[in-house]
Amino acid sequence: MAISVDTVYKTVLLILNKEQRGYMTPDEFNKIGSQVQREIFEAYFEDLNQQLRIPQSDVEYSDRVAITDEKIAEFKTESNATGTNPFKVPVDLYRLGSITYEPNTSTYKEIQRVGRAEIYNIRKAPLTAPTTNYPIYLYEDNQALVYPETIVDPTHIKMQYVKKPTDIKWAFTTGSLGQLVYDSANSTDFELHNSERTEVVLKVLLYQGVVIRDPQIVQVAASRVQQEEVNEKS
Numbered sequence: 001m002a003i004s005v006d007t008v009y010k011t012v013l014l015i016l017n018k019e020q021r022g023y024m025t026p027d028e029f030n031k032i033g034s035q036v037q038r039e040i041f042e043a044y045f046e047d048l049n050q051q052l053r054i055p056q057s058d059v060e061y062s063d064r065v066a067i068t069d070e071k072i073a074e075f076k077t078e079s080n081a082t083g084t085n086p087f088k089v090p091v092d093l094y095r096l097g098s099i100t101y102e103p104n105t106s107t108y109k110e111i112q113r114v115g116r117a118e119i120y121n122i123r124k125a126p127l128t129a130p131t132t133n134y135p136i137y138l139y140e141d142n143q144a145l146v147y148p149e150t151i152v153d154p155t156h157i158k159m160q161y162v163k164k165p166t167d168i169k170w171a172f173t174t175g176s177l178g179q180l181v182y183d184s185a186n187s188t189d190f191e192l193h194n195s196e197r198t199e200v201v202l203k204v205l206l207y208q209g210v211v212i213r214d215p216q217i218v219q220v221a222a223s224r225v226q227q228e229e230v231n232e233k234s
Contacts, residue, residue: 002074003190003197006182008033009170011201012208024208026170026180034167036203037190041165044072045095071193072162081157086145089159097160099144101135101151111135111146111157123147165191 009029016024024032048068075094081087089096099111114122114136122128122136130136130147138145146157171186190200 003192003194003200005033005168005170005187005189006184008190008197008200008204012204015201015205016208026172028208029204030167030169032204032207033170033190033200036200036207037165037168037192039203040192040196040199041075044068048072071196074191074193075162075165076160077163078158078160081144081154081159083143083154084152085149086143087154087157087159089142089144090161090163092163092166093142093159093161094164095162096139097162099137099146100158100160101132101146101156102158103132103153103156109133109135111137113137113139116140119147 009024009026012024012029048065076097079090081089081099099113101107101109101111109132112135116138119136119138122130132148132151135151136147138147144157144159151157166188168190169186169188171183172180173183175181190196192200
């Protein structure tokens with residue numbers, strides 16, 4: 001479930017106004033909000049690696065590996081490849097998961113990923129040479145070179161991957177009194193899990209404190225962000 005960009009922006013403005021700390025323009029908010037979203041998103045993968053190294057709780061809804069993976073799941077998707085072998089990966093790809101070969105509705109084969117050093121020996125030996133039943137691929141330069149090279153139809157190649165978050169946007173129209181009116185049709189919400197809303201607000205405030213050079217906002221927001229992170233990992 002996405003986080004409303006309108007809710008976050010209005011919350012930030014409310015806090016700034018309450019503390020008499022100035023104003024944040026939509027353009028500033030959009031740039032800072034997009035940066036905050038990228039930071040939180042990229043931290044998921046390190047958090048997951050960290051949680052995999054420690055014992056997890058057996059209590060339902062308390063497994064932190066599962067919780068972190070649920071947050072990453074917001075960005076898991078699938079699409080057809082483009083181009084003809086080698087196939088290009090999607091432009092919004094962040095991390096590649098698996099690639100499957102699906103020549104028809106009843107055939108589904110996961111393509112094995114191999115390294116450059118393995119390709120020669122695999123293709124050379126008759127028993128291990130790739131076939132349409134046992135295809136392999138080499139992933140380099142944002143392209144997937146699939147063997148056997150007779151596989152050329154991109155509609156038969158599906159890529160499962162984690163996509164990059166889309167930049168957020170708080171769009172607006174101008175009202176009759178010159179006020180900014182939220183335009184939901186042209187806005188883009190945060191794609192993060194709804195549980196991240198508090199951290200998003202705090203991090204936006206942290207960056208805004210730097211922008212307006214207000215050390216008190218920076219100090220308070222940084223302290224709250226740090227405490228949130230400690231609470232999540234302790």
